[in-house]
Amino acid sequence: MGAAVRAARRRSVRPRLAPWLFIAPWLLGFAVFTAWPVLYSGYLSLTDYDVVNDPNFVGFDNYVRMFEDPKVGLALWNTFVYTVVQVPLYVLVSLALALLLNRAGRGAGWFRTAFLLPKMTPPVAVGVLVLLLLNGQQGALNEFLGWFGIDGPNWTTDSAWVKPGLILMSLWTVGSSVLILLAALRAVPEELYDAAVIDGASGWYRTTRITVPMISPALFFVVVVNTIGAFQTFTEAYTAYFGAGNSTYGNDAALFYVIYLFQQGFEFFHMGYASAMAWLLFLVVAVITAVQLVVSRRLVHYEGDR
Amino acid sequence: MTRTLLPSAVLAVSLAAGCAQGxxxxxxxxxxxxxxxxxxxxxxxxxxxxxxxxxxxxxxxxxxxxxxxxxxxxxxxxxxxxxxxxxxxxxxxxxxxxxxxxxxxxxxxxxxxxxxxxxxxxxxxxxxxxxxxxxxxxxxxxxxxxxxFNQVQITMANADLLAEAGLDVADVNGSDWEAVTAANRELHHTEDDGLSVIGFDSKLPEFLPLWAKANGADLLSADGRTAHLDDPAVIEALEFAVAIYEEQGGFGAVKALRDSADFFGSGNQFASGSLGAMPFEQWYVNILNDVSPDAPLAFDTFRDRRGEPLAFASxxxxxxxxxxxxxxxxxxxxxxxxxxxxxxxxxQARADARAEEGKPFTGLLTCNVEADAQIRDRFVDETTDSVWAEAVTATYTANAHTFSLPANPADAEFEAAWQDAVNRVLNGEAAPAEALREAQTVAQEALDTAWAQWAQR
CATH class of the missing domain: 3.40.190.10 (Periplasmic binding protein-like II)
Incomplete structure (x- = not known):
């Protein structure tokens, strides 16, 4: 009888254990490479730490200092403005291209590849490209504007045009979002359009009343992911204005939050302060994502929802 | 006893024998x-x-x-x-x-x-x-x-543009700021689509220490503890160097033209005639000699306002x-x-390689005074009537008249403070005095904190 009970127990434990065993490698990696560094950065944010010497506990000094540091406010503002303009534009361009691609016939495959190719370009190279394409004197963008009689600005040095220039360049990598939206578009049932056509709905009406609601989960995903990405924007702006492209020239208009965080952590070796900045960013992104989730309940339509 | 005596004995013998030990x-x-x-x-x-x-x-x-x-x-x-x-x-x-x-x-x-x-x-x-x-x-x-290695700055100029304007390299070597301003006015050229020739490039932000020193001021005290960014002489230097750009339509116009040049190629600013003059590091002489040996160049040392050669060593x-x-x-x-x-x-290896290519050896700044002198004596030919010989002479003269910023525990923050200030001025976000006063506060705070932390360790 005892053996039978043990066998029964083994049978009941195995199904419960198996999933954990399957995800154990990932859990281990997550614990070591993500959870532990995140928790440790929380501790470091309460210390003065220069990488070489032992962390010195300073309580909440780093957090207090952040509120007194005008550059933190400037970097947050720059990042906020960039996000508010870049994300909607990025999503709109992605959607427009996905809609066009959805209608493309034989060339669709080629265009899908073409849209994705820029995503393969290293961001550092894009940063250098920014300086070339947006050069106020001989840049391609101003050359293009010149065809229409428009005297383009100094995109890379005029503080008012630095962020617009970077936003334009960020559209270079819409390819992945285009593919996500295209996949969603392909999943919209054709009969919905057929019914709308029979009812005499215009193309614009079909797009706004059928297409957009039906792909709203994908749109929401693209918005959330790109919002987080925009708050973490770094490489292109750093390369163009603070790194290899310009070792000494910089522009405060391009001082995004993560760039300032990087400077504090890896150029000035204020790891404690940089950690505190990272936690503030986490908090900001978490709040914004939460707001997006709340708003999404009204705007995002999931199949199967009542 | 042997354990304690033996090292002592070895040390004593070594010292007596004059052996170097540390x-x-x-x-x-x-x-x-x-x-x-x-x-x-x-x-x-x-x-x-x-x-x-x-x-x-x-x-x-x-x-x-x-x-x-x-x-x-x-x-x-x-x-x-x-x-x-x-x-x-x-x-x-x-x-x-x-x-x-x-x-x-x-x-x-x-x-x-x-x-x-x-x-x-x-x-x-x-x-x-x-x-x-x-x-x-x-x-x-x-x-x-x-x-x-020592990197030093010398004055580099387009001889043809200078001659056309009736100027000489002495007008752009920094010894007379009024002359530099006047030369810049003569040399720069603007067309319908913007600036086409940079008259004089004062090479901001990186050369603020050079202009400040030329005006008699150091950005940092010799002990590395006190910032002097709001020194009137530093402010005056920045005002002068920025005014050079303002005269040409602003830093944005100059930088756009500067960035569009093929800096390391045959279409460089001197070969293409799009730059009158600038102070720049001596290594660029080799580049110019390699890619545009026939460019109309003129060289001199960079000079302070008393006319003495001056260079910022790095x-x-x-x-x-x-x-x-x-x-x-x-x-x-x-x-x-x-x-x-x-x-x-x-x-010797460099001189041989250059000779094989039929190019002049333009010297080597090693930072070792003895090596510099012997290399110049043995391998460098400054007797030829060529602009490259002028460049070499200017380089060695500059090498003997260098200054530097002292080491300090807030190197990166101090540099960032003054460069940020210059950039804010160049971007039209602040006046020189205002920007440098703010930078002084930031830099001094960083220095004080870093020195205090060092003292605690």
Missing amino acids: IADRDGADVHFDADSPVAGALNVMGFAAQDEIGQTRLDAAGEAMPDVDVSLVEGELDVQQFMSAVSTGEPPDLIYANRDQIGTFASRGAIMPLDDCLDGEGIDIGLFREPAVAQVSFGDSVYGVPE GSAWAIPEGSANPQAACRFLKTMTATDTWLAAA
Whole structure:
């Protein structure tokens, strides 16, 4: 009888254990490479730490200092403005291209590849490209504007045009979002359009009343992911204005939050302060994502929802 | 008794025999440096690459001096984050090759060891090295790096544009700021689609220390503790250098034209006639000679307002990380790399390579005063009637009139403070006086904090 009970127990434990065993490698990696560094950065944010010497506990000094540091406010503002303009534009361009691609016939495959190719370009190279394409004197963008009689600005040095220039360049990598939206578009049932056509709905009406609601989960995903990405924007702006492209020239208009965080952590070796900045960013992104989730309940339509 | 007596006896004998020896404390253990002791084992060098005949010849010399040492190079520019992380994990490289302006940061955090004992033990005469360079690698009362290479600025100009405007290189060498302003006005040219010729490029933001020194001011006190960014002479220097750009339509216009040039190619600013004059580092002479040997060039030293040659020195340095597994080999290696004979061999290799290409040897600034003099004497021909000879003469003159910013524990923050200030002025966000006053506050706060933290360690 005892053996039978043990066998029964083994049978009941195995199904419960198996999933954990399957995800154990990932859990281990997550614990070591993500959870532990995140928790440790929380501790470091309460210390003065220069990488070489032992962390010195300073309580909440780093957090207090952040509120007194005008550059933190400037970097947050720059990042906020960039996000508010870049994300909607990025999503709109992605959607427009996905809609066009959805209608493309034989060339669709080629265009899908073409849209994705820029995503393969290293961001550092894009940063250098920014300086070339947006050069106020001989840049391609101003050359293009010149065809229409428009005297383009100094995109890379005029503080008012630095962020617009970077936003334009960020559209270079819409390819992945285009593919996500295209996949969603392909999943919209054709009969919905057929019914709308029979009812005499215009193309614009079909797009706004059928297409957009039906792909709203994908749109929401693209918005959330790109919002987080925009708050973490770094490489292109750093390369163009603070790194290899310009070792000494910089522009405060391009001082995004993560760039300032990087400077504090890896150029000035204020790891404690940089950690505190990272936690503030986490908090900001978490709040914004939460707001997006709340708003999404009204705007995002999931199949199967009542 | 034997244990205590033997080392004492060896030390006494060594001292009596005049043998050079040094003893450094490393993690509680003494490290002995002795020029007569053989070195062996592995030597991991971070930040150095033997990319040309100068590097390779010296690396070969180091190999010959240390046949039992297996040297491995982590090539490319020193990755500061990688290095600091390696130190913190207790597995640093044995030797690093850094920019001299990084030494203060490393030394103040205990990432590199003082080299006093290494210098004593190996018999390296630090007095042979250029003083401004040694100041850059000295922190507290110790020397933390052995400097090599010197980058200096000279005046470079387009002779044709100068002649067309009835000017001479003396008008743009910085000795007379009114003359520079007037020359800039004459030389720059604007067309319908914007600036087409930069008259004079004052090379901001990077050359603010040069313009300030030319006006009699240092950005930082000699002890590295007090910022002087709001010194009236610094403000005046910035106002002058920025006005040069304003005259040409603003920094944006100048930078756009500057960035659109093929800087390292045959379409460079001098060859294409799109730049009148600028102060710039001497290494660019070789580039110009390589890619546009027939460009109409004129050279002179950069000069302060009293007419004296002046240059802001920068360059590299060897330093031994705290916790290096083989400091003796590291010290021997840096000694060999910076020795006069090694530099002479490297200069010979460079001169031969240039002769093979039919190009002039434009000199080599080693930071070693003795090596510089001998190389100039043996390999450099300044007697030919050529602009390149003028460039070489200007370079060597500048090399003898350098200054530097002293090492300090807030190197990076101090530099960021004054560069941010200049950039804000260039971007039209602040006036020079306002920007430099704010930078003074930021820089002094960073210096005070960093020095206080260093004192606590």
